[in-house]
Amino acid sequence: MELIKVIIRDKLFYVVLVIIAAVSSAMNFNESNNADLLAEYYQSEKVIDTLDIESEEEKQVLGMTLRDSLVQYAMTLQGRPYKYAGKGPEVFDCSGFTCYVYKRFNVQLPASSTLQSKFGAETATKDVQKGDLLIFKSPTTGVNRVGHVGLVVSNANGKINFIHSSTRRGVIVDSLNHKHYKARYLGARRVLTD
Numbered sequence: 001m002e003l004i005k006v007i008i009r010d011k012l013f014y015v016v017l018v019i020i021a022a023v024s025s026a027m028n029f030n031e032s033n034n035a036d037l038l039a040e041y042y043q044s045e046k047v048i049d050t051l052d053i054e055s056e057e058e059k060q061v062l063g064m065t066l067r068d069s070l071v072q073y074a075m076t077l078q079g080r081p082y083k084y085a086g087k088g089p090e091v092f093d094c095s096g097f098t099c100y101v102y103k104r105f106n107v108q109l110p111a112s113s114t115l116q117s118k119f120g121a122e123t124a125t126k127d128v129q130k131g132d133l134l135i136f137k138s139p140t141t142g143v144n145r146v147g148h149v150g151l152v153v154s155n156a157n158g159k160i161n162f163i164h165s166s167t168r169r170g171v172i173v174d175s176l177n178h179k180h181y182k183a184r185y186l187g188a189r190r191v192l193t194d
Contacts, residue, residue: 066105067130067192071153074101074163081170094149097165098133101151107191113149120191125160125176128152128188134162134176136184146186150174 077100083091088100095113102109110116117135128134130152138147150164153173160176174181 066194070101070105070131070192071151071163073104074151075153075173077101077171078163078173079170080165082165082167086165092165092171094165097163097171098149098151102191109191114146116149117146117186117189120189121193123188123190125185125188126158128155128160129190130154131192133189133191134160134164135186135189136181137186139167139180139184148184152188 074097077089077092077097080088080097081091082093084093085096086092087096092100095109095111095116098116099109099111110119113135116133120133123132132152134150134152135146136148136150137143138145140147148164150162153161153163161173162176163171163173165171166174176182176185
């Protein structure tokens with residue numbers, strides 16, 4: 001009886017080995033024969049080019065720059081709700097929103113507003129351009145550190161508008177001149193060098 005148990009146990013062992021080998025072989029076959037599909041699936045999201053124009057010269061002729069494309073894309077996300085640690089595409093916190101927008105154009109930003117406040121080059125407020133980051137203190141009373149970030153939409157005659165993910169209103173455009181933001185404003189950072 002003991003001998004039969006050993007044989008059954010050993011056969012079961014070999015059956016399991018055969019199954020593992022078959023599954024492994026099938027996975028290798030699938031990976032090698034579908035490599036192009038896997039690469040396409042795992043590739044990062046492609047840059048959205050709303051004008052479908054090939055060359056940078058053509059974009060310049062039509063007045064469409066990377067900054068324009070970035071802001072135009074950011075504006076399509078208006079109304080998405082705020083959620084702490086939300087990285088998109090359906091919900092965003094402030095730094096998740098700026099990261100998500102820039103990532104669509106193959107630019108990687110740090111994940112937090114604090115790290116974004118040190119990224120790129122410091123820029124004078126009067127010189128900000130579309131796509132620059134605006135850095136703000138935390139809205140919490142008594143907290144004197146970076147706690148919010150937004151993306152410049154326009155700077156016309158010193159009137160700066162920016163888009164951001166507001167805790168109460170979600171993704172929205174606001175003015176830097178609004179007293180709530182003006183009082184918390186810490187500075188601007190230029191990420192794009194064009």
